[in-house]
Amino acid sequence: MPRRQKDLALLQSILRPTSSSCSRQSSIRDFSVLNRPPPNYPGHVPLTFIERSALAVGSAVASLLNPRRADMIAALGEATAQPFFITKLRNRMLASPTGRRILRDRPRITSKTMSLEHLRKLPENSVGRTYAAWLDREGVSPDTRDWVRYIDDEEEAYVMQRYRECHDFYHALTGLPIFVEGEIGLKAFEFANTGLPMTALSLVAIVKLKPQERQRMFNTYLPWAFSNGLGSVDLINIYWEEELETDVDDLRARLGIEPPPDLRETRKKLREAQKRASKDKKT
Template sequence: MSYSQTLRLPDNASLFTRLRVAGQCLKGLKNDPTNPTYGQTFNLSLNGNVYASLVQQLQRSEEGRRLLSKRPSLEAKELDLAALERLPAGTLGHEFARYYRDNKISPFETTLELKSDVDYLSKRYRETHDLQHVLTGYGTDVMGEMELQAYVLGNLGLRTTMFVLLNGTLGQLKAPQSGVERSEYLRRVWAAYRRGRASPQFLDFWFEEHWETPVATLRARLCAPASA
C-alpha cells in the first residue's frame, strides 16, 4: 500500500487531526508533487470548516441547492476538450480547451470518495482552478499563480491559499523568483486579493452551462475589474 493510500481524514476531525493530516500531505507532496490524493486531502484538511460554511450559504439559494443536488463535474472524464476547442474563439469552452493545450496539462481528476457536500465543494474548487485562470486573466507563471491564490483568498477565504501565499511571499522577499521587483509583487498580490473580495463568489456558478458564452461576458459578470 502506498503512502498516499494510508492518508485518511476522519469525519468531523478535530483541529489537531486536520493539522496532522495536512502535515502528512505536505510531506508526501515534497516527494510526489503531482499526486492527486495529497493535494485533495491537504485542501480538505485545512478548508473543511470553510467549505461547511459555504455549504450553508449555498443551501439558502435555489441555485446553490441545485448545485449541491446535481453536483456537476469538470473532471477530465466529463470534458470533451476537442469539441470545446471547436467552439468560436473567445467563448469559454474554446478558451478553456486552449488553456490546457497551451500549457500542456490535463484537467483535474479526483481520487477521493465524495461522502458529503463539503467533499463535493472541495472537489469543485480544485476543478475550477484552471477556469479561474481563464476568467481572471492571471497567468500560470509564479506571479500569476500567486495573484490567483490572493484572488481566491479574498473571494472564498480558503486557508490553503493563505498558506501558499505566505510561503510564496516569504520566498519572494528573500529571493525573488517571479521576475518582478518585490514592491511590484506585493502591489499585484494585494490588488488581486481586493479584486477577489469585490467579486461574487464563484463556486455556485454552472460553468458547464456557459461553454458558448464569451469569456468577456462572464468576466464582467463574475470578476470585479482588475486594478491598473
C-alpha cells in the first residue's frame, strides 16, 4: 500500500469512533423525556438539561409568587445546585473531619430520629431545648422537609437533604421566625455560609415586603446575615445530634454567630407604637 494510502487509513482509524464510544454517544442521545436512564437512588428523577432549566425557571416564578411554597423552593434549590455548587459544598464536608463523619453516618433529622419530648426536657438554654421551643413557637415540624429527587449524584443528594433538614436549627440558633421577612434574612445568612444559588435567588422576595420591612431588611438584617454567614464556620459540618445538650450561647460563640435583633419583638413594638400614635391622633 502506498504511503499516502497508509496515512489516510491511519487518519480514518483515529477519527472513526470505537464501538464503546458509539454506544456512549448513543446513550447520551437517547436520554430524553421518554427514555430516561435508571435512577441513581430511590426517588431520583434524572432530568435533561432542558427539563432542569424549565424546572429552575418555573419553580423560581412560583416561589416568588408564593414564598410559602416549600415544594417549589426545594425544587429551585435542586435545579440550580448542579453541577458546581452542591459539589463544592460536599467537598467542604469532605475537608472537615466532622463533615466526613456526617457523610459516613448519614444521620437524618425527623421527629422519629430526634424525639421532641426528650428535647423539651433538656436543660434550659441547651441547643436541643432551644430547637424544640422554636418548633413549638412557630408551629412547624422537622417532618415537613421534601425528599431530594433531582440531584443526580447520590452522595450530593444526601448533602442537599442534610442542608434542608438542618434549616430549622439555623432558625433556632438565630431566632428568626418563619414569616417572609424572617425567611429572607435566614436565606441571606445561608447564602453567605453555603453559597447555594437558591438561597440568593430567594432574596428576590424582598420586592414583596412592605416599605418599612424592606428598609429594616436593608438596614439591619441583610448586613447581619452577610457578616455572620461569611464569618461563621461551615454550618453544614455541624453534627447537630451531638450538640443537643450544649449551651446555645456557647455554641453560637464557637461558631462565630451573633444573634440578630429579635424580629418578632421588633415588629411587636412597632405595632404598639403605631397603635399609640393612632390613638393620640384621634384624641
